[in-house]
Amino acid sequence: MNRARGSLLCAVLLAALSGVACQTAYHTQRAVPPELTAHAVVVYPFGFRWPEPAWRSFELSQRLISEALAVYGEQALFFGPSEFKLYRPQDDNAWVASNALSRLVSYGVRPEAGLVLRPWAERRVQTLQRELHDAQGRPVGSGAGEETTFLGHVEVLHPSSGRVLVEVTGEVVADPFAERTDEGADPSPELTRLMVGLTREALAALEDTLSPPRSPSPPLGEVLLVPWEAFSYAEEGRPPLSPQLAAMDALDAEVVRQQRLRFANPDLAPDALTRLARMPAGLYVREAPEGGKLAPGEVVVGLDGGPALPQALARARFAPTPVQVRIRLPAGDFAERLLP
Template identity: 55%
Template sequence: MKRLGPSLLARGLLPLVALAALACRGPSVQVKRDVPEDLGASAVVVYPFLFRWQAPPWRAVELSQRLVDVGLAEAGDATLFFGPGEVRVYRPEEDNAWAASDAVAVLAPHGVRPDAALVLRPRAERRVQSGERELVDSHGRTMGRSAQETVVYLGTVEVLHPASQRVVLEVSGEATADPFADVTDDGADPAPELTRLMEDLTREALKGLSGALRPPRAPSPPLATEVAWIPWETPGLAAELEGKDLLDAEVLRRQRLRFANPGVAPAELDALAGLPAGLHVRAVPPGAKLAAGDLVLSLDGRPAPPQALERVRMMQVPAEASVRRSSGRIVSLQLP
């Protein structure tokens, strides 16, 4: 029988104490707020996630899209959200975001002035702390060494007012990865602690902006009450899939579908995996033009992530939606 014996206290105590303290430390969130009292924001553009370590391009889009989903849940009726797959960002760390991206051109059709929009920039770094302990038998004899590694994510959500090149809000925090946590999503989320941290920081940021978010016009009633996003058009994902064999590509596709829809049951995701890219309608309010089972393929000829359908509710003119009915027939609808 192996156990941790007395020699552990003499030889490995300090590294273990440091690791244990790090792993048990609770979340800590810091908020720096400098929001002008007269700020009125009709739109929030969420940038692709900035990883301070190597990650595939599609990860930067899908993680930020999860933050857009948080925004829709927390403030979807208060402002327009634009996601990371809808804007091209050339220099993500430049405060003059209108010169460093094509966001102004994306905002214009929605009647949003550049001085009435904000940019949400999420980023994180990963720190690794290593240590080791000795394994001893009941007689105190050394049986070997066990390496230990603790991963800590340091996350930040920055809210920028590009028109004044001013950071109006910054929320930061940290989370420690749990190497012993149960994997319940078949590996769809490679860093669940990071995802939860960034979602929490985004909620905190939106709370700090609550008085500054003002819709460009009163939203019409919801077009759908539950949707699922089929993310095959995520920038960079198609190239990644093409480089894999059929089995690995299918595993990756299903993982990305699951990551995009954390609240959808696996059996339903299996059915959605065979559909083309788009926004699957799961439930609608009474009298809606859309129906449960519809797949919104595009809006005004562009892809239809969840925030695009929400923006239609505040548009000046109707949007033309290409919709695949549950029968397979494709129809054109004017929304809202």
């Protein structure tokens, strides 16, 4: 095959297999009793129906929680994957299939006022074989490629009644030739965008149902997640990343850390990411009200005896009793405080 024909073959093959990622409209089923009031939403670790490491389940659910907090953070308490133990992900009775109920009770939330958001996805890979033609319609060869389709699901369960209140589904075809601007931080950006959209749709269907258990205290500040908690997250049969990360070359380990920071904070500038990479796991305080309990440059490294995560800090505003937090000060010292 001459160079001109080879170039034409390549161009036609790219055109055949690329294009804008195609996404269908969401399909929503809603069966929410009008009398139901929910104070809390427990978000399950993301369910990949194909092999993925445990840290991916943690970080994708955390992304969905961040989206939920941005819109509904003052309407409900949210709990994430590393804050409870999940024994049977497919069991709709979450109060039996996990120990999440104990977390709700500590905030004065009754079982019937708790919901579970269960996100999961399937992946279908299809091999494509096409005969290619030139401008005159003459065959110039054949080309093969793969088309990956993600089918996303978000279910909202009411464990106390055994009902599925909301189910939202959608699909997206990955574009292998799309321009990537995140330096590999997101291994499947089409899936992430799909799941964010499905989660928003599911929570919008609950907007009249969500209600906080009590009025929140004033906002504590704007924080950025330093997501090293993902490295220690593990599930049965899926070990944590931390031992593998410790065995890596220092440069490779730094790349991993930078990528996970970028995934957790997709709009952050590179210089800010570099600064966060030197911080311990927790919540970096970017902005805070003057005279408040938190100050810019501090890092919340522990909250109420558990990890410092965005949803835990948001819950502190609704806590029935003061919550103890551990702070790393800008100078490197540590301090204990009570919030709110």
